[in-house]
Amino acid sequence: MEAKANETFFIYEVFSQKSVSASFVHQFSLLAPNEEVALTMARENFLRREPCFNLWVVKRDNIHGLPPEERPFLERLDNKSYRETKGYGDLQARWRHHKEKYEEQQKHAGNGS
Amino acid sequence: MQTQIERFNMTENEKMEAFLARIDRGEKIEADDWMPDDYRNQLVKLISMHGMSEIMGALPEKEWVPKAPTLRRKLAIMAKVQDEMGHGQLLLRVAEDLIAPLGKTREDLMQDLFTGRLKFHNVFHMEAPTWADAGVIGWLVDGAAIITQSMSLDTSYAPYARALHRICAEEKFHAQHGESIVLELAEGTAEQRQMLQEAITRWWPSLLMFFGPPENGNITSNQASNMRYKIRTQTNEELRQVFLKKYLPRIFHLGFTLPDDTIYFDEAEDKWVYQQPDWEAFKQIVKGNGPRSAHRLNLREMSYEETKWVRDAIMSFGRQVG
Numbered sequence: 001m002e003a004k005a006n007e008t009f010f011i012y013e014v015f016s017q018k019s020v021s022a023s024f025v026h027q028f029s030l031l032a033p034n035e036e037v038a039l040t041m042a043r044e045n046f047l048r049r050e051p052c053f054n055l056w057v058v059k060r061d062n063i064h065g066l067p068p069e070e071r072p073f074l075e076r077l078d079n080k081s082y083r084e085t086k087g088y089g090d091l092q093a094r095w096r097h098h099k100e101k102y103e104e105q106q107k108h109a110g111n112g113s
Numbered sequence: 114m115q116t117q118i119e120r121f122n123m124t125e126n127e128k129m130e131a132f133l134a135r136i137d138r139g140e141k142i143e144a145d146d147w148m149p150d151d152y153r154n155q156l157v158k159l160i161s162m163h164g165m166s167e168i169m170g171a172l173p174e175k176e177w178v179p180k181a182p183t184l185r186r187k188l189a190i191m192a193k194v195q196d197e198m199g200h201g202q203l204l205l206r207v208a209e210d211l212i213a214p215l216g217k218t219r220e221d222l223m224q225d226l227f228t229g230r231l232k233f234h235n236v237f238h239m240e241a242p243t244w245a246d247a248g249v250i251g252w253l254v255d256g257a258a259i260i261t262q263s264m265s266l267d268t269s270y271a272p273y274a275r276a277l278h279r280i281c282a283e284e285k286f287h288a289q290h291g292e293s294i295v296l297e298l299a300e301g302t303a304e305q306r307q308m309l310q311e312a313i314t315r316w317w318p319s320l321l322m323f324f325g326p327p328e329n330g331n332i333t334s335n336q337a338s339n340m341r342y343k344i345r346t347q348t349n350e351e352l353r354q355v356f357l358k359k360y361l362p363r364i365f366h367l368g369f370t371l372p373d374d375t376i377y378f379d380e381a382e383d384k385w386v387y388q389q390p391d392w393e394a395f396k397q398i399v400k401g402n403g404p405r406s407a408h409r410l411n412l413r414e415m416s417y418e419e420t421k422w423v424r425d426a427i428m429s430f431g432r433q434v435g
Contacts (some may be wrong), residue, residue, distance in 0.1 A: 009219075009428070011206075028276070029206050031219065033428040045199050048192070049283075068146045 011060040012038040014046055017053045024056060032057075136343050141271035152342050155335070156270055157211050164204030165226050166234035171197040172409045173241040174250060184243060189273065189290050190247065196283045203276040210272065227414050229401045235322050238403025245305075245312035246297055252293020253316060253360060257323045258337040259284045260355050269343040299367045306368075308326065313364060314372045318390040325349040326392050357385040 009031045015024040020060030027046045038057040043064035047055070066074070123131070129149055131367060135142070142148055164327045178194065181187035209219055225231035236254050262281050268274050290323065299308040327350040339345045340390065347355075361378075376387045396402070401410070 028203055028209075028279070031206065031209070033424070037427060041202075044195075045202055045249060046279075048195065048199065070145065 009033055010038075012042070012057040012058050013056070013063060014038075014042040015056040016046060016050070017044075017055070018051055019053050022053070024054075029060065030057075133341075136269050136341075139343075140269075141274065142269055143271050149336065151346075153211055153338055155342065155344060157208055158212070158378045159339070160204055160273055161208040161225075162232055162234070163220050164201050164208055165222070165231055166237060167204060168199045168201035168385065169233040169237040169409055169413065170254075171201075172412060173237060174247060175404070177243060177244065178299045180244070181247075186294070192315075193251065193287050193290055196287065200280045200283070203279060207272045207276050223417060227410065227417075229410075232399050232401075235395060235403070236316075236319050237318050237409065238398045238406040239316070239402050243308050243312060244294070245308040246292050246315070248294030248298060248309070249316050252286050252295045253291070253320055254316075254323070255284055255287040255291055256360060257320060257356050259288060260352055260359075261324070264347050264352060265345060267343075267346065273344075295367075299369075310369050313369050317372050318394075320356075321353065321387065321390045322392075322395045322398075324353040326395070327353070327389075354384050357387070361385060378433070407428040 010033070011029050012032055012035075013029050014027040016027055016089055017024045023110055027042070030038060030041050030045055032041055035057060039055060128147055132142075132147065132152070142152075142264060173192060174197070175194050178187060178191055181190050205219055205222065208222060212221065220391050222231060226233070236250075236257075241250060259281060262284065266274060266277050266281065268277070274431070295309065298305040328348050336345070337350060340348075361371075361376075373388045376385065378384075379386050398406070401407070
């Protein structure tokens with residue numbers, strides 16, 4: 001059977017994990033007729049030097065992403081400090097203040113006895 | 114921010130203006146973003162040529178795999194050949210995503226290579242008759258490639274930039290592999306030194322041609338539009354000067370000469386002044402009339418044809434079980 005390369009080779013996106021504690025990272029894409037060949041080619045193409053713990057290939061057709069015109073909406077307004085640690089930057093100074101106040105009181109109490 | 118409806122209502126001119134404004138802001142373009150046809154065509158031309166050159170570039174070096182002088186050298190040059198094929202795969206993927214909207218695939222790129230419509234780099238049309246040529250290719254040809262590719266790391270087309278990041282890291286190994294061969298020969302016998310001198314002399318015009326003709330004040334329309342689109346940021350001559358400044362001192366430090374008695378460094382202008390290579394010959398070479406053009410293209414085409422049954426078999430098997 002004659003396969004038409006134009007119609008039949010699939011695009012696979014390759015993801016690899018450096019170590020058991022690392023997240024999977026997108027590497028690149030490749031063309032392959034099936035998953036098995038895609039996994040072999042992914043090793044040949046992307047893991048000739050880098051350390052690797054695990055490998056995924058995903059058919060690009062199965063990945064659903066945002067179209068270009070929706071991507072700008074991902075940008076977040078910088079008004080959510082209540083969600084982030086940087087919104088609570090005063091805590092350290094306040095703890096220090098209480099500690100110092102307490103120590104000062106202890107010192108005076110000691111002197112008085 | 115634009116909604117889909119607003120984009121739909123934009124005229125071609127407005128889209129073009131918005132696109133150029135993105136480029137000017139230093140934003141990067143992705144494969145599925147709107148882009149002018151001209152931008153797409155320039156990228157396809159550049160990246161498919163780059164990709165095919167990686168693949169064709171493996172051929173002169175592959176000739177030295179069976180004849181490498183030691184096992185370590187053989188392993189290293191095999192690794193390099195494998196890397197070059199890998200780079201070809203990356204770049205062809207980038208080109209394929211660009212030509213997909215035009216209904217074209219890798220098969221079209223391969224056929225364009227075989228018919229001569231798609232060019233490959235001038236250096237890969239040349240002979241590599243001695244082991245010193247393998248060294249000079251690694252040291253100076255890959256060295257030149259690193260300079261061009263490093264410039265392009267900041268290209269406005271994001272997928273190309275991502276491919277180049279992977280490629281540049283490996284090219285550094287290639288250049289060192291070449292330096293190692295060259296230093297071994299340079300520190301060797303009189304016969305080895307002569308072999309290396311002959312290789313440097315042989316490759317000199319090709320190395321000057323590598324970056325393309327100088328602008329002489331007139332940047333070609335291709336170069337100008339690629340710079341406008343921030344696909345590239347430096348001219349042919351600027352890149353060539355970076356190359357000369359980096360490598361000429363090293364050639365002289367090893368006690369070798371160039372087939373150009375007139376070459377000198379102009380301190381005031383801060384540039385090397387050299388004899389121009391034969392740019393007519395350059396045109397002929399990239400047209401496919403170089404010393405090894407036909408041979409290497411035949412080899413590539415034969416290999417593609419002879420392995421066709423494997424691709425077909427995997428494909429039809431994959432379809433039956435998958």
